[in-house]
Amino acid sequence: MATYTLTVNGQSRTVEADPDMPLLWILRDKLGLVGTKYGCGIGACGACTVHLDGAAVRSCSLPVGKLRDEPITTIEGLSADGDHPVQLAWLEHDVPQCGYCQAGQIMSAASLLNGIPNPGDDEIRSGMSGNICRCGTYTRIHAAVKSAAEKLS
Amino acid sequence: MSQQTTSRRSFLKVSAATGGGLLLGFSWLTSCESDKARKARPELVMPEEWVAVNAFLKIGENGVVTIMSPNPEIGQNVKTAMPMIVAEELDVDWNNVIVEQAGLDTDNFERQIAGGSQSIRHGWEPLRKTGATARYLLLQAAAQQLEVDPAELRTERGMIYHDGSDRSLGYGEVASLAATLPLPEEVTLKQNADFSIVGVATKNVDATKIVTGRPLYGLDIQREGMKYAAIVHPPAFGLKLKSVDDSAVRGMPGIQGVYTINAAPEGVELQWSDVNAFPNLVAVVGDDTWQVFQAKTKLALEWEEDSAPESSPMQRERLQELLLEGKAEEARRDGDPEAAFARAATVVDRIYSAPFLPHNTMEPMNFFADVRDDRAELVGPIQTPEFLRKSVSALLDMPEDKVSIMMSRMGGGFGRRLYGNFGVEAALISRAAGVPVKLVYTREDDMTQGTYRPEYLVRYRAALDEDGKLIGFHVRGTGAGESPVFANRFPAGTVDNYLAENLTQESNVSTGAWRAPRSNFIAGAEQSFLDEVAEAAGKDPIDFRLELFARAASDPVGENNDYDAERYAGVLELVRDKSGWSTGDDARGVAAYYCHNSYVAQVVEASLVDGEPRVTEVHCAVDCGIVVNPEGAHNQVEGGIIDGVGHALYGAVTFTDGKPDQQNFDNYRLIRHIEAPRAIHTHFVENDIAPTGLGEPSLPPVIGGLANAIYRLTGERVYDQPFAKPRELRG
Numbered sequence: 001m002a003t004y005t006l007t008v009n010g011q012s013r014t015v016e017a018d019p020d021m022p023l024l025w026i027l028r029d030k031l032g033l034v035g036t037k038y039g040c041g042i043g044a045c046g047a048c049t050v051h052l053d054g055a056a057v058r059s060c061s062l063p064v065g066k067l068r069d070e071p072i073t074t075i076e077g078l079s080a081d082g083d084h085p086v087q088l089a090w091l092e093h094d095v096p097q098c099g100y101c102q103a104g105q106i107m108s109a110a111s112l113l114n115g116i117p118n119p120g121d122d123e124i125r126s127g128m129s130g131n132i133c134r135c136g137t138y139t140r141i142h143a144a145v146k147s148a149a150e151k152l153s
Numbered sequence: 154m155s156q157q158t159t160s161r162r163s164f165l166k167v168s169a170a171t172g173g174g175l176l177l178g179f180s181w182l183t184s185c186e187s188d189k190a191r192k193a194r195p196e197l198v199m200p201e202e203w204v205a206v207n208a209f210l211k212i213g214e215n216g217v218v219t220i221m222s223p224n225p226e227i228g229q230n231v232k233t234a235m236p237m238i239v240a241e242e243l244d245v246d247w248n249n250v251i252v253e254q255a256g257l258d259t260d261n262f263e264r265q266i267a268g269g270s271q272s273i274r275h276g277w278e279p280l281r282k283t284g285a286t287a288r289y290l291l292l293q294a295a296a297q298q299l300e301v302d303p304a305e306l307r308t309e310r311g312m313i314y315h316d317g318s319d320r321s322l323g324y325g326e327v328a329s330l331a332a333t334l335p336l337p338e339e340v341t342l343k344q345n346a347d348f349s350i351v352g353v354a355t356k357n358v359d360a361t362k363i364v365t366g367r368p369l370y371g372l373d374i375q376r377e378g379m380k381y382a383a384i385v386h387p388p389a390f391g392l393k394l395k396s397v398d399d400s401a402v403r404g405m406p407g408i409q410g411v412y413t414i415n416a417a418p419e420g421v422e423l424q425w426s427d428v429n430a431f432p433n434l435v436a437v438v439g440d441d442t443w444q445v446f447q448a449k450t451k452l453a454l455e456w457e458e459d460s461a462p463e464s465s466p467m468q469r470e471r472l473q474e475l476l477l478e479g480k481a482e483e484a485r486r487d488g489d490p491e492a493a494f495a496r497a498a499t500v501v502d503r504i505y506s507a508p509f510l511p512h513n514t515m516e517p518m519n520f521f522a523d524v525r526d527d528r529a530e531l532v533g534p535i536q537t538p539e540f541l542r543k544s545v546s547a548l549l550d551m552p553e554d555k556v557s558i559m560m561s562r563m564g565g566g567f568g569r570r571l572y573g574n575f576g577v578e579a580a581l582i583s584r585a586a587g588v589p590v591k592l593v594y595t596r597e598d599d600m601t602q603g604t605y606r607p608e609y610l611v612r613y614r615a616a617l618d619e620d621g622k623l624i625g626f627h628v629r630g631t632g633a634g635e636s637p638v639f640a641n642r643f644p645a646g647t648v649d650n651y652l653a654e655n656l657t658q659e660s661n662v663s664t665g666a667w668r669a670p671r672s673n674f675i676a677g678a679e680q681s682f683l684d685e686v687a688e689a690a691g692k693d694p695i696d697f698r699l700e701l702f703a704r705a706a707s708d709p710v711g712e713n714n715d716y717d718a719e720r721y722a723g724v725l726e727l728v729r730d731k732s733g734w735s736t737g738d739d740a741r742g743v744a745a746y747y748c749h750n751s752y753v754a755q756v757v758e759a760s761l762v763d764g765e766p767r768v769t770e771v772h773c774a775v776d777c778g779i780v781v782n783p784e785g786a787h788n789q790v791e792g793g794i795i796d797g798v799g800h801a802l803y804g805a806v807t808f809t810d811g812k813p814d815q816q817n818f819d820n821y822r823l824i825r826h827i828e829a830p831r832a833i834h835t836h837f838v839e840n841d842i843a844p845t846g847l848g849e850p851s852l853p854p855v856i857g858g859l860a861n862a863i864y865r866l867t868g869e870r871v872y873d874q875p876f877a878k879p880r881e882l883r884g
């Protein structure tokens with residue numbers, strides 16, 4: 001066990017944890033930020049995607065002991081009022097079915113648009129393919145990413 | 154719920170304090186705002202007092218309405234669609250509606266199940282009557298208050314108007330009085346033409362919470378004093394627990410204890426929903442999910458053989474042998490099929506197969522349970538809460554009325570959460586550990602637990618005469634635990650000489666319903682077989698089917714044909730016209746299927762990418778009667794198509810000595826964004842028929858459409874799912 005101080009959604013949070021404990025479970029079980037989801041635990045589904053220093057990472061595969069003091073953003077902190085252009089585009093296209101994968105999808109999309117403000121269809125397809133949606137909302141996700149890109153540009 | 158059950162209800166006044174829960178809805182004062190204005194919704198002004206008109210409805214003094222959604226929400230969007238139906242007849246502004254998920258309440262609600270795409274079909278009338286009854290009472294109350302004849306009043310969006318005297322009242326102003334009035338014997342329902350909520354594209358009521366990461370799912374539950382639990386089940390089908398050595402775990406920090414539980418003890422009555430290959434489990438309870446996941450890998454467990462472990466090649470051989478040589482149960486016979494095959498000019502004879510499939514809901518199985526001496530509280534993702542309560546009550550030896558079940562929003566169901574073993578396990582662990590627990594399965598636990606879609610095999614034979622006329626048809630199917638054949642579905646009823654046969658193979662791999670049970674295999678097989686038969690007959694595949702439907706409509710063979718030939722033909726014609734079928738020269742395949750009371754036809758276009766087939770575009774025609782929520786309906790149809798394409802191309806779980814070879818998404822392939830169709834065009838048949846569900850019907854046919862498109866693309870027929878070859882994949 002060790003003590004870690006993390007900056008999560010702009011707030012400083014201190015936790016006691018085993019250095020091997022993945023950020024995902026720190027967020028969910030220790031900090032009560034349950035918007036970040038568990039899907040596979042091996043970096044293969046994207047449900048646990050958060051931003052580390054602005055870039056999308058799989059929090060299930062990121063041991064807390066490996067973190068420096070990079071700022072962490074979760075779905076709860078992506079915007080103050082749920083009005084990030086990606087979130088608004090998700091509402092506009094009524095993307096979610098069960099909704100479970102969508103926090104990860106949104107975090108991936110927001111990071112994709114940070115890197116490529118105006119992605120082409122193929123860039124969206126490959127950029128979003130680390131995130132699985134069992135409900136099959138991909139066509140809506142695709143349209144929502146395009147809408148968000150238009151609004152951002 | 155019938156009219157009679159409505160009238161047994163009593164009226165209650167409840168305080169605002171009990172009106173919490175899942176709040177979505179907006180100010181009473183903005184009832185006439187435009188769609189644009191809705192985006193900048195002010196916070197809902199919560200009423201100070203609620204009047205419970207019945208179990209479905211509470212009306213606040215300021216006119217805000219809470220509608221309970223009785224059925225479990227698994228992503229099929231009933232939490233939006235079912236309250237829409239109540240709101241329609243109540244005649245309120247949807248913007249002033251709050252939707253709350255109801256818990257299990259068998260006194261007040263019926264059929265609180267998510268399964269078989271039946272929620273909307275069964276809910277349609279009772280939900281309408283619920284709304285209409287409340288509206289009737291509000292009108293009576295307003296008439297008393299205004300001292301006029303109720304017939305002189307009209308309602309509009311939560312307001313009651315007396316045009317003669319130019320007076321009006323809000324529902325909230327008369328709700329208290331309405332709640333004291335006697336229930337009507339009968340109520341008048343709206344004409345379909347007057348619908349203003351039903352038929353209007355309406356956003357998912359939980360969407361804002363979903364996109365902002367609010368706690369909604371079973372996995373998100375956190376309670377004061379709650380511990381976390383993980384289970385270990387046998388690593389292979391056919392094995393059971395022999396011994397437990399937990400010495401390496403006992404001293405681990407944050408671990409409270411290790412418990413063995415038995416979910417199927419002698420003498421306890423089990424429910425149909427208690428399918429479970431592994432009732433004897435080891436559970437670890439501790440301070441967080443990660444710790445219990447770690448601890449479970451450190452247990453030294455011994456297993457012993459319970460029944461002979463199976464491997465996939467042996468399972469397939471066994472099925473094949475049964476299919477070809479077994480003694481079948483005859484499910485339907487028309488005419489003289491043997492004679493028809495004897496005189497046929499051409500016989501087409503093909504075998505189709507599909508593997509076991511795990512459900513792989515994105516949210517792994519989990520449940521919260523707080524079991525005390527005299528009561529138990531369970532919260533979590535369950536499609537069949539009533540059956541879970543029966544099982545838990547029997548296993549804890551506690552009366553059913555001491556067991557409460559609350560359904561969380563589910564991160565997918567697809568049939569897996571019809572079988573509530575994880576809820577039962579959570580209850581047993583909570584009792585053993587003496588603390589409230591949240592049980593969480595790892596993805597590996599989830600994928601290797603069983604309750605799979607069965608492996609299936611089917612043989613089709615068709616007899617054609619010299620003119621290419623279909624004179625005989627024979628379907629003979631088998632599978633693990635069940636045959637996939639529906640004897641009375643199309644093409645039964647269209648062929649004079651018809652035979653359907655079932656054979657069942659026992660297996661120790663447990664199986665259960667998986668999105669569109671049986672149809673999820675048999676539709677694809679049947680529709681690709683008919684494509685081949687049409688080709689042998691020298692006919693266009695759509696014309697060939699339409700001829701059969703014409704026969705079934707005008708002069709059906711046999712009695713119990715399980716479809717309406719005209720509606721079936723209707724979707725096929727619609728998709729033909731919308732897709733420009735006759736002019737298309739691409740690699741396109743067609744399919745049509747009827748299941749779960751809805752009709753679907755699709756034209757599927759495919760291409761090859763790195764030697765692998767991909768679906769690029771799908772045209773889809775659907776007849777599900779009245780479309781309650783077009784937004785949700787489109788989403789369901791699109792999702793079913795993508796899900797069907799994905800599983801047909803990539804899905805399979807295989808076994809080596811009873812052990813699943815695929816345990817996580819590194820080698821179990823689910824369709825990803827890059828592999829999904831680029832465009833799906835869905836067209837709904839417009840009619841006034843009572844609505845039917847959409848959670849399943851678009852999935853089965855697309856597998857046939859895909860197989861037929863692959864044939865047009867490559868010149869080769871595909872018979873065995875998955876159609877794409879397995880490969881390693883990591884996201």
Ligand code: FES
Binds near residue numbers: 038
């Ligand atoms: S849970 Fe992290 S990628 Fe699946």
Ligand code: FES
Binds near residue numbers: 097100137228565
């Ligand atoms: S919406 Fe259900 S998994 Fe994506």
